Each structure stands twice: as C-alpha cells, then as structure tokens.
Amino acid sequence: MPIDSHPPAMVRSGSVAVYSPRDEERWVSEPAKNPRRSAFQRDRARVLHSAGLRRLGAKTQVVSPGTDDFVRTRLTHSLEVAQVGRELARYLGCDPDIVDTACLSHDLGHPPFGHHGETILDALCADIGGFEGNAQTLRLVTRIEPKVIAADGRPAGLNLTRASLDALTKYPWTRNEAALGRHGSVVRKFGVYDDDTGVFDFYREGVENGTRCIEAQVMDLADDISYSVHDVEDAIAGGHLHLSEFADERSRGDLFDITRKWYLPNTSDDEMDSALTRLQGAAYWPAETYDGSRRAQATLKHMTSQLIGRFVGAAEAQTREEYGWEPLIRYAASLVVPEQTAVEVAVLKGMATLTVMVAEDRLRLHDIQSAVITELAHWFSESPADLDPMFRADYFDAADDAARLRVIVDQIASLTDHSAWALYHQLKAGAEDRL
Structure with a gap:
C-alpha cells in the first residue's frame, strides 16, 4: 500500500474539514463497510463495545471503586473526557468521532489500583522495557483486544484507522527517547513499547516523533480538565478536601509544593498563588462548607460545569486567535492553551493529589x-x-x-x-x- 512520505495536508470543502483516504487506512486492510458510517464512526463503535472499556468500570480513578458510590471510576472518567473532548473538537473543526475514540481509549491500558499499579508493574518490567499505561493502551487496541486477525495470523486488536491511533497517542515516543530527556526534559512517560513499534511506525510514518496531531492534543487537554475538575469534586464530596483549607500561607505552600513536584516543575509560587486566587475569586467558587445537602451538591456541580467551560473556552479562543476560523485537523495546527489556564488546571490537580493520592491512609493501602x-x-x-x-x-x-x-x-x-x-x-x- 503506497504511503506518502509526509504527513497528510488538510483538505477543505467549504467550511467542513475533510480527512484524507490515508487518514482512514487501517494496519490490516478490511473489506468496505456500510457507507452510511464513516471509518471514524466505526472506530468509536469498536472502542465503545470493547471488553477493555467495560473493565474500566471497576478500575481505580483516584479512589478505589466500591468505597463510595459517588466517586468516579476509570470508565466514568473516560466518558466525561470524551464529552469534553468531543465538544472542543467540534468547536475547532476536528472530526468529533476521532477525538471521542481517543478519549474513550486513553485509559484502556491502565492496570488495577490506578497509578500505583503502574508503578508496581513498571518495577516488575524494569529489565524488559518497563510498563506505562499509555504504551499499554496502544498495545491493547493494536494487539490484545480481540477484533481483527491478519491473514498471517497476527492479532491486530481493534484495527483502528491511522488517524484514530495517532489521536490516542499522548506520548508519541519510546521509553529510550523519554529517558534521554527528549520532547521535554521532565517527561518520563512514553507511548509505545519496543515490540509494538511496527504499528507505531505505520501510523506515524512521515511524522517526527514528539509531534502530536491536534486531535491528540485535544484529548490530552480534555483529560487534564476532567481530571482536575472532577477529582476535586470527588475529593470534596468524599470529605477529603475542604476548599477553605487553602486560606493560610502554610497550606497554600503545601499545595504549591505538590503541584510543582507532580505537574509544573518550573512554575513559581507566585504564579500558582495568582491562579488559586483567581479560582477562589470566581462567582461560582463555593463559599460555604460542603455538607452533602442537595443545595451543596448543586453548588458543587455548578462549579465543575463552570470550570470546564472556563478552561475549554480559553483554549478555543486562544487557538482561534492563532489560527483563524478554518477547520483545524491533524498537523495543520496545534492547540494553544493559555499559560494562566494551564496553571489553574494544575493547581486543581494538586488539590486532589495532596488530599487523596498522597494521604496517609492511601499510602498504607499501596503496600x-x-x-x-x-x-x-x-x-x-x-x-x-x-x-x-x-x-x-x-x-x-x-x-x-x-x-x-x-x-x-x-x-x-x-x-x-x-x-x-x-x-x-x-x-x-x-x-x-x-x-
């Protein structure tokens, strides 16, 4: 199958972005399907009906499933990410089904027990290339999930299109590249194991490693937004987090330290303090202590809705200012996230990390x-x-x-x-x- 040596250019038809036939290619060729559904709609359906997605319903997001009926699982988180990502894709002109597929898929490779499970498996795999949830996601959709078998007997997983595979690759580089400090000196995550580079090379041919298509960037931002906002909501509803506790200098310092350690290593206290002050000054920021009442729950839900709109709107506006109003797909543009927005998102993530993920009872469970x-x-x-x-x-x-x-x-x-x-x-x- 002939493959161009350069990333496909965006094709436009009026105001509607059109993806190229190359974007719709699959690693294993398949017979033509129902023309009423696009190749990308079929990708989404394959993920939606996969066993891997169903399993996410019983996998830890932050708090273990079963400990609280309210908390999110990996599945509910993925559904929320897909909703946020799909809307932002629609605003920018990306194919919503590609982004939806990427968002639904982004956590498929995560093991039991959340990020701690990743750490344990990475240690077990230290001599064979390590373990990384994002690389495991690629392995699952291209090898493990039973859907398509090639003529030579090799499994092809869900056999998604080139564009969808590219969109779900959050870290398009190997472990060795990450270890060498490429693509950002603080990045240690990676998106492909050495023995899965065959399919990686197929859908990344002509694209420089480290460069992400805009659909992958939209998925990543939707994940960050959902993670930051909804994990804070879960932490508040579960009684782990009280928004009023970040009023004094010491508690703010603890928050900024964990945020810097986990998410923004080069960000100053002043920048994070300004971000927190902006959030606390928002009209929808809860003024009263959460007590579980219907009014308190409604106030909390209003905050999450407003924060999502705040972050999505800022990214859309900044990206449109940079690239204009044409549909933006593949490598024709990059998502532009304002620095203030990135810091606000990180500070919210730091709140959940500080009060839940590194809490003493959580650390005891890790053993x-x-x-x-x-x-x-x-x-x-x-x-x-x-x-x-x-x-x-x-x-x-x-x-x-x-x-x-x-x-x-x-x-x-x-x-x-x-x-x-x-x-x-x-x-x-x-x-x-x-x-």
Whole structure:
C-alpha cells in the first residue's frame, strides 16, 4: 500500500474539514463497510463495545471503586473526557468521532489500583522495557483486544484507522527517547513499547516523533480538565478536601509544593498563588462548607460545569486567535492553551493529589496493593496454565523469557481492582490449603 512520505495536508470543502483516504487506512486492510458510517464512526463503535472499556468500570480513578458510590471510576472518567473532548473538537473543526475514540481509549491500558499499579508493574518490567499505561493502551487496541486477525495470523486488536491511533497517542515516543530527556526534559512517560513499534511506525510514518496531531492534543487537554475538575469534586464530596483549607500561607505552600513536584516543575509560587486566587475569586467558587445537602451538591456541580467551560473556552479562543476560523485537523495546527489556564488546571490537580493520592491512609493501602500484584506475577510465572485462554496462548507462543513476562503483565494489567483482589485471595487460600 503506497504511503506518502509526509504527513497528510488538510483538505477543505467549504467550511467542513475533510480527512484524507490515508487518514482512514487501517494496519490490516478490511473489506468496505456500510457507507452510511464513516471509518471514524466505526472506530468509536469498536472502542465503545470493547471488553477493555467495560473493565474500566471497576478500575481505580483516584479512589478505589466500591468505597463510595459517588466517586468516579476509570470508565466514568473516560466518558466525561470524551464529552469534553468531543465538544472542543467540534468547536475547532476536528472530526468529533476521532477525538471521542481517543478519549474513550486513553485509559484502556491502565492496570488495577490506578497509578500505583503502574508503578508496581513498571518495577516488575524494569529489565524488559518497563510498563506505562499509555504504551499499554496502544498495545491493547493494536494487539490484545480481540477484533481483527491478519491473514498471517497476527492479532491486530481493534484495527483502528491511522488517524484514530495517532489521536490516542499522548506520548508519541519510546521509553529510550523519554529517558534521554527528549520532547521535554521532565517527561518520563512514553507511548509505545519496543515490540509494538511496527504499528507505531505505520501510523506515524512521515511524522517526527514528539509531534502530536491536534486531535491528540485535544484529548490530552480534555483529560487534564476532567481530571482536575472532577477529582476535586470527588475529593470534596468524599470529605477529603475542604476548599477553605487553602486560606493560610502554610497550606497554600503545601499545595504549591505538590503541584510543582507532580505537574509544573518550573512554575513559581507566585504564579500558582495568582491562579488559586483567581479560582477562589470566581462567582461560582463555593463559599460555604460542603455538607452533602442537595443545595451543596448543586453548588458543587455548578462549579465543575463552570470550570470546564472556563478552561475549554480559553483554549478555543486562544487557538482561534492563532489560527483563524478554518477547520483545524491533524498537523495543520496545534492547540494553544493559555499559560494562566494551564496553571489553574494544575493547581486543581494538586488539590486532589495532596488530599487523596498522597494521604496517609492511601499510602498504607499501596503496600497491600503491591503485594497483590507481585504475588499474582509470581503465581502466573509458576503456573502459566492459570492464565486466561487468550493470554495463555500468547505465553506459550512467546519466543523468550522477556516476551513471556510481557504476556503475564498483559494479563495482570487487564484485571480490574476487584478481579485482582479475588485472584489474590484465591491464591492465598490455595497456599493455606497446601499447608
């Protein structure tokens, strides 16, 4: 199949952006489908009906599922990201289905127990290329998720189009490039494992590594906005966060320190203080302590709605000021996020991180979660016949120990919080029976 050596140029028809046939190509060619649906609508449907998306309903976003009926899971978070991303895409002229697909997919590779689960698996994979939720997402949609098998027998996952795969790649570089400090010296995340570079090279051909299409940038901003606003909402409703506690210098300093450490390493206290002051001065910022009443819940929901509109509107306005009013797709433009907006989003993320993610009770739980994942990895290494049938076949087809370990990690990463706990207790019960 002939492939151009340069990224596709944007084609315009009146005021409607048209994606090129190259953008619609799939890694494995498929017969023509119903012409009433676009290739990108089919991409969205494939993700929406995937097992990987359903599993997100029982995976941790910030607070573990089952501890509170109110809190968001990875699934509800992904649905909210998709709604925010789809609207911003529509404002900018991107295909909303491409961005919707990217937003629904962006967390598919995340393992049980949230970011801590990533850390544990990364340590287990230290000698075989590490573990990263975003790279695992690419692996899942292009290899693990059962939908399309190539003529030569290799799995092609959901076999999404080139444009959709590009849009869901938040970090378009390898682990080695990240370790070398390319694409931003503070970036250590990466989007592709070494043994998945075949499909990566297919949809990234002609594009410089580190450059992201505007659809991927929209997905990333929608994720940041949803993460910042909704995690703060969950933290307030769960009683972990009180907005009034950031009134004194010491508490603000703690907030700025964690925000700088986790999100904005080069941002000064003054910049973050100004951002927090602007947020606190907004008319919709709750003035009263949250008490769980209907009025308090409505006030909190109003704040989240207004903040989303604030951040999306700022990015849209700044991007339009830079590029005008033509439809913006692929590599014809970059999303422009005002610096003040970026700092406000980060400060909100810092609030949730400080009050939930690094709280002492959360850190105590991390030790137990580490034991669960480590024991499961050991169990599957000793008893690969206990792997799910799909992963069991991959394990026995693997060429070496590194590839076999990667399959075990694929199995563990696919588990929900609930199924990981259940397997762990099954393992412990079996060990006690043998005593």
